[in-house]
Amino acid sequence: MIHYACDLCKRELDPQEDLRYVVKIEVYAAFDSAAAGEDDGDRDHLQEIQDILERVEDSEDELIGDEVYQQLRFDLCPECRKKFLKNPLGAEVAKAFDFSQN
Numbered sequence: 001m002i003h004y005a006c007d008l009c010k011r012e013l014d015p016q017e018d019l020r021y022v023v024k025i026e027v028y029a030a031f032d033s034a035a036a037g038e039d040d041g042d043r044d045h046l047q048e049i050q051d052i053l054e055r056v057e058d059s060e061d062e063l064i065g066d067e068v069y070q071q072l073r074f075d076l077c078p079e080c081r082k083k084f085l086k087n088p089l090g091a092e093v094a095k096a097f098d099f100s101q102n
């Protein structure tokens with residue numbers, strides 16, 4: 001049986017009692033097609049990126065993967081889910097912590 005723990009507070013999650021939330025974060029290089037304007041040359045470029053991303057999904061080439069595309073996955077308990085949603089990018093962490101400590 002697989003045991004899950006909250007990735008934020010490290011609390012073990014009981015599948016019988018605790019709801020588990022999965023956070024998936026995708027970070028990838030944004031190639032803005034609009035920024036390329038009407039330049040006809042950007043077609044091949046986009047195709048190239050798409051090829052790279054497809055290759056990454058096959059996870060054959062990890063070097064390219066880290067540069068262009070990363071996916072992170074976290075398990076959160078209900079309390080940490082709330083904290084995370086209030087501050088998904090971790091900005092002003094101190095403030096967020098004050099909030100949750102009552």
Ligand SMILES: [Zn+2]
Pocket residue numbers: 006007008009010011076077078079080081
């Ligand atoms: Zn937690």
